[in-house]
Amino acid sequence: MREDVPATNTDRLVMGQPKTGDGGDKEPLRKMLLRNLTVEPMLFPYLIASILVILANQNLNIQKACRVDLKLSTEICDDLENKDKNSSMLTDSEIAVQKLVADMLIWQTILQSSVPAVFVLFLGSWSDRNRLRRPCMLLPVYGEVARNLGLLVCVYFFDELPMNVTGLWQSLPIAVTGYWTVLYMAVFSYVGDHSTEQNKTLRVGLVNATMALCLPIGTGLSGILYRELGFTGVYIIALILCCISIWMAHIFVHDTKQIKFDSGMKHKRSYWSRIKFFFSLNHIVDAFKVTFKKEKNNRRMKVIALTLLITGIMGPLQGEKGVAYLFTRVKFNWNEVEFSVYSTTTMCINLVGTFFVLGVVVRKFGVDDALIGTVATTGKLISQFIFISATSVVVFYSGALVNCLQGPAIISMKSIINKIIPAQELGQVSAVTGIGENVVPILCGPLYSYVYESTVDYFPSAYFLVTAAITVPTIFLYLWLYMQHRKEIRESYEPLPDTADILKDPNGAVTTYGAIKQ
Numbered sequence: 001m002r003e004d005v006p007a008t009n010t011d012r013l014v015m016g017q018p019k020t021g022d023g024g025d026k027e028p029l030r031k032m033l034l035r036n037l038t039v040e041p042m043l044f045p046y047l048i049a050s051i052l053v054i055l056a057n058q059n060l061n062i063q064k065a066c067r068v069d070l071k072l073s074t075e076i077c078d079d080l081e082n083k084d085k086n087s088s089m090l091t092d093s094e095i096a097v098q099k100l101v102a103d104m105l106i107w108q109t110i111l112q113s114s115v116p117a118v119f120v121l122f123l124g125s126w127s128d129r130n131r132l133r134r135p136c137m138l139l140p141v142y143g144e145v146a147r148n149l150g151l152l153v154c155v156y157f158f159d160e161l162p163m164n165v166t167g168l169w170q171s172l173p174i175a176v177t178g179y180w181t182v183l184y185m186a187v188f189s190y191v192g193d194h195s196t197e198q199n200k201t202l203r204v205g206l207v208n209a210t211m212a213l214c215l216p217i218g219t220g221l222s223g224i225l226y227r228e229l230g231f232t233g234v235y236i237i238a239l240i241l242c243c244i245s246i247w248m249a250h251i252f253v254h255d256t257k258q259i260k261f262d263s264g265m266k267h268k269r270s271y272w273s274r275i276k277f278f279f280s281l282n283h284i285v286d287a288f289k290v291t292f293k294k295e296k297n298n299r300r301m302k303v304i305a306l307t308l309l310i311t312g313i314m315g316p317l318q319g320e321k322g323v324a325y326l327f328t329r330v331k332f333n334w335n336e337v338e339f340s341v342y343s344t345t346t347m348c349i350n351l352v353g354t355f356f357v358l359g360v361v362v363r364k365f366g367v368d369d370a371l372i373g374t375v376a377t378t379g380k381l382i383s384q385f386i387f388i389s390a391t392s393v394v395v396f397y398s399g400a401l402v403n404c405l406q407g408p409a410i411i412s413m414k415s416i417i418n419k420i421i422p423a424q425e426l427g428q429v430s431a432v433t434g435i436g437e438n439v440v441p442i443l444c445g446p447l448y449s450y451v452y453e454s455t456v457d458y459f460p461s462a463y464f465l466v467t468a469a470i471t472v473p474t475i476f477l478y479l480w481l482y483m484q485h486r487k488e489i490r491e492s493y494e495p496l497p498d499t500a501d502i503l504k505d506p507n508g509a510v511t512t513y514g515a516i517k518q
Contacts, residue, residue: 038190041251044214055340112174121287124189133255136189195418288432316444319448323449323463327461332393376412
């Protein structure tokens with residue numbers, strides 16, 4: 001394969017550029033995908049485990065609220081657990097249960113978002129200083145192990161432990177270990193460390209495609225496994241998958257670029273001194289300075305725009321996650337299996353959209369990141385109004401079809417960050433820009449829960465309006481990034497000489513020979 005000329009920052013704003021010039025054949029896509037696998041074998045089982053337990057956790061909260069907190073009759077709670085099309089007469093009881101659960105989701109979201117948002121700043125700085133990414137990847141996996149062990153205890157002592165205790169076990173272990181925030185920081189920093197300019201886009205896309213693939217698999221299995229195995233079976237399977245993830249990390253993920261940091265002083269420090277140094281506020285200050293420093297091609301404004309994009313795209317995803325299942329139970333009288341089918345179908349649609357963008361739009365045509373993001377967010381905006389107006393299941397599914405480029409919108413954002421930021425700064429920049437990904441869910445989670453709780457009696461679709469309002473600015477941010485990129489491309493070309501630059505021959509005669517620069 002021909003080795004391309006190293007790309008500039010301007011060139012790297014394009015997600016993928018087809019090879020031109022030598023007419024050589026491209027490497028087969030399947031072979032290229034296999035050759036670029038790194039963190040994906042570790043990511044896959046962990047993400048499946050995390051997604052598997054989401055539906056079980058929601059049903060556990062509903063059952064705890066019904067049986068333990070509200071102490072409703074066994075008949076009512078059994079009908080809620082085995083919801084079918086003839087259970088509409090229980091709407092009042094279910095609404096009371098859902099309001100209690102939605103109230104707990106507020107502090108759960110704050111805990112799960114705020115703690116990782118702060119912790120990742122220190123961990124990102126440490127990861128950059130030492131170029132150690134694997135320990136940061138494994139930390140959330142250990143948190144998931146602790147969470148599932150605690151939830152097994154909550155299931156065993158079902159009647160003794162109320163809903164809020166269960167909710168604390170669902171949130172605290174993963175919060176103090178960073179959850180997906182720390183994982184994503186470590187994964188994308190590792191990809192930046194171990195990628196060339198030519199394959200960086202492909203590797204970023206592979207990571208995002210793995211995440212997209214895990215969503216339909218995990219969601220599709222969650223309802224089936226819960227029905228067949230119950231809470232205990234789901235949590236045990238999640239534990240096994242986490243152990244596989246740890247094993248895969250030690251096989252496939254290697255920190256080959258470790259830097260000896262302050263080795264002369266390292267052995268002289270006590271453990272307490274090392275802890276104080278790790279949590280030094282200077283690291284946070286340095287991370288912000290590195291992230292928002294001025295550089296050519298308007299880097300600072302691009303990073304600010306990307307931070308806002310992370311906020312505007314990931315915030316609604318996190319907010320909707322907590323109320324979507326509750327909404328479909330009220331709107332369409334769905335149970336967990338029907339919701340799993342819908343979620344799986346939706347995620348498969350997004351997966352097809354992701355692979356289409358990576359394999360065709362990016363690899364073959366080299367379409368700009370920001371342009372893909374603009375189209376994707378516009379589709380998302382339109383889909384929200386389809387969801388609001390949906391009076392049938394078919395119309396509701398069509399909204400998911402319109403929103404088929406949700407995955408590429410995230411890939412575009414991550415790809416731009418990886419291309420404009422040097423590898424040695426990715427940990428800190430990812431941590432700082434990830435604040436938006438965590439702080440906004442602190443607002444969006446309670447906001448969506450509050451909106452849903454307040455409108456569930458008369459307009460349960462109201463939370464889609466919140467998503468639409470947040471999506472509008474993301475369209476304009478992507479448009480601005482696209483226009484900036486086009487401007488940089490134009491400025492990168494030397495202008496053709498005007499009449500003042502027309503050459504003259506030695507005899508003084510005017511000539512145009514050589515006026516066009518090669």
